[in-house]
Amino acid sequence: MGLQTPKSRLTVAIIATVLMLGSAVASKALAPTQRMAARYAGVSLETLIPREFSGWRIDDSIIPLAPDPTTTAELASLYSQTLSRTYVNASGQRVMLALAYGGDQSRELQVHRPEVCYAAQGFQVKDAAKVTLQSAFGTVPAMQLVARRSGRVEPITYWVRMGDELVRGNLEQGIARVRYGLGGSIPDGLLVRVSTLGDDTGAQYELQQSFVQAMLSAVKPDARPYLLGRPAGAAS
The missing domain is CATH 1.20.5 (Single alpha-helices involved in coiled-coils or other helix-helix interfaces)
Structure with a gap:
């Protein structure tokens, strides 16, 4: 040279x-500039899910445990809204419902999946699997897993909405985030989690499926995309 x-x-x-x-x-x-969260600016988690529907009502005797100050601060940085309730039916069966919404699904602020959150609280997380829930409003791509700690067995079903679609796992979340970014959009995100207590995971998942169907039917039609996203080509 x-x-x-x-x-x-x-x-x-x-x-x-x-x-x-x-x-x-x-x-x-x-750099993406269009925030998809603007479409849901008026949605409140407190009023989105009815307090009573299809034989289910909030069990006021169950007070959700408050996370420690460090976790509380982290949740506040990730989510603009959260909701935690326990529902009970006439048979005494209980389902715990948790929703967490974040308006900015950048890599640093994306919703944390239960596999991560439960493990951080000392649970052993096993049997994670991709599943498809059936509903009157189409199929729901979701995840199921079992969290165990000190004799507590908690089967969990959850799904994550990112922008207009439901995603499962880090790979799908990452692909969706990049795709929206290339289109100039900053997607919002919602985690919907239902869980119950019991060793018979098959029976618990059936109960959760029934609860999810009833919950989705009880939500107002114009608010349902907030939970399930919008199919490709649907109107915004």
Whole structure:
């Protein structure tokens, strides 16, 4: 390789500077700016899910445990709204419902899946599997898993909405986030989790499926996309 003259070095420096500036401008131009959360600005989790529906009502005798201050601070940074309730039916069966909504699903702020949250609280998380729930409003891609700690056995069913679609696992979340970003959108996200207590996981999952069907039917039609997203081509 020959020696560079001062003039050639100057030319290389100018080209490198132009390329860096061009990259910075392109990055800024491609940065997503449209927040999908704006579509749901008026939605409140407290009123989204009825307090009583299809034989289920809130069990006021069950007070959800408050997380420690560190966890509380982390939740506040991730989610703009959260909801935690326990429902009971006439047979005394109970289902715990938790919703967590975040308006900005960037990598740093994306919703935390139960596999991560339960493990952080000392639970052993096993038998995680992708499932498809049936509902009167179409199929719901979801996850099921079992969390165990000190004799407590908690089967869990949950799904995650990112923007207009339901995603399962880090890979699907990441692909959706990139796809929305390339389209100029910042997706919002919602975690919907139902869980029960009991060793018979098959029976518990059936109970959860029944609860989910009843809950989705009880939600107002115009608010249902908040829980399930919108099929491709549907009106916003």
